[in-house]
Amino acid sequence: MELKPLKDQREDYFGDTHTASSPENPLRPDAFSIPNEVKIQKIQDHFRAIMETLGLDLTDDSLRGTPLRVAEMMVNELFAGLDPANMPTLSTFENKYKYGEMLVEKNIVVYSTCEHHFLPIVGRAHIGYISAGTVIGLSKMNRIVDYYARRPQVQERMTKQIVRTLQHALGTPDVACVIDAKHLCVNSRGIRDIDSSTVTAEYGGRFQQEAVKKEFLDLIGLNTQFGV
Numbered sequence: 001m002e003l004k005p006l007k008d009q010r011e012d013y014f015g016d017t018h019t020a021s022s023p024e025n026p027l028r029p030d031a032f033s034i035p036n037e038v039k040i041q042k043i044q045d046h047f048r049a050i051m052e053t054l055g056l057d058l059t060d061d062s063l064r065g066t067p068l069r070v071a072e073m074m075v076n077e078l079f080a081g082l083d084p085a086n087m088p089t090l091s092t093f094e095n096k097y098k099y100g101e102m103l104v105e106k107n108i109v110v111y112s113t114c115e116h117h118f119l120p121i122v123g124r125a126h127i128g129y130i131s132a133g134t135v136i137g138l139s140k141m142n143r144i145v146d147y148y149a150r151r152p153q154v155q156e157r158m159t160k161q162i163v164r165t166l167q168h169a170l171g172t173p174d175v176a177c178v179i180d181a182k183h184l185c186v187n188s189r190g191i192r193d194i195d196s197s198t199v200t201a202e203y204g205g206r207f208q209q210e211a212v213k214k215e216f217l218d219l220i221g222l223n224t225q226f227g228v
């Protein structure tokens with residue numbers, strides 16, 4: 001098989017633009033046509049081949065179980081959020097107590113994976129909403145973050161997906177999300193900038209108004225003279 005130089009392969013894949021623009025994760029039409037056990041078997045075989053290509057001795061008792069471990073981790077843990085069957089149930093309630101102010105759930109832990117390098121994204125998400133008659137169980141906001149984080153992701157898309165889903169569940173556009181996260185592809189390799197983090201924000205409905213946005217950013221402690 002004739003192999004193109006790596007530089008030319010990169011041109012083929014990336015061209016000039018390879019930032020994600022779609023709000024959906026790019027999935028193949030047959031993404032869920034095989035059961036998870038089969039996916040785990042296939043990934044195990046592929047990962048064993050990667051390790052062998054790297055020259056690792058898979059008869060070593062510390063390495064022997066790694067291909068299966070990695071495959072199970074990808075399917076059952078890191079990327080379980082690709083499967084819509086794992087979407088959390090978003091219990092909502094009538095706003096009987098007539099709470100009309102902003103509700104903020106802050107410092108929600110984010111463990112995700114960068115889709116460009118398959119390295120971790122680790123950070124915090126902050127969500128705010130103003131009820132239009134419906135309220136949501138607090139833990140459901142943490143769960144929805146976790147669901148979208150368990151995918152190969154870009155942070156911009158994940159931020160929009162969280163807002164869109166909560167807008168739908170709450171029946172209001174008045175939802176905002178800010179994520180502040182470290183990308184290990186920036187921190188541990190490449191430019192190796194260990195201190196930088198990435199902040200993304202999506203402001204729906206009334207959160208686009210300066211005063212409402214300011215209140216939200218004040219409550220999550222992110223309002224600076226530069227804004228977000």
Ligand SMILES: Nc1nc2c(ncn2[C@@H]2O[C@H](COP(=O)(O)OP(=O)(O)OP(=O)(O)O)[C@@H](O)[C@H]2O)c(=O)[nH]1
Pocket residue numbers: 014018019020114115116153154155156183185186189190191
């Ligand atoms: N917009 C965006 N970019 C991301 C995200 N996660 C990783 N990236 C970037 O994706 C880009 C991929 O760029 P490439 O030039 O194709 O990859 P690379 O040669 O490994 O780039 P370097 O990291 O600069 O070494 C890098 O700049 C990453 O920092 C994300 O969530 N959003």
Ligand SMILES: [Zn+2]
Pocket residue numbers: 114115116117118119183185186
């Ligand atoms: Zn990356």
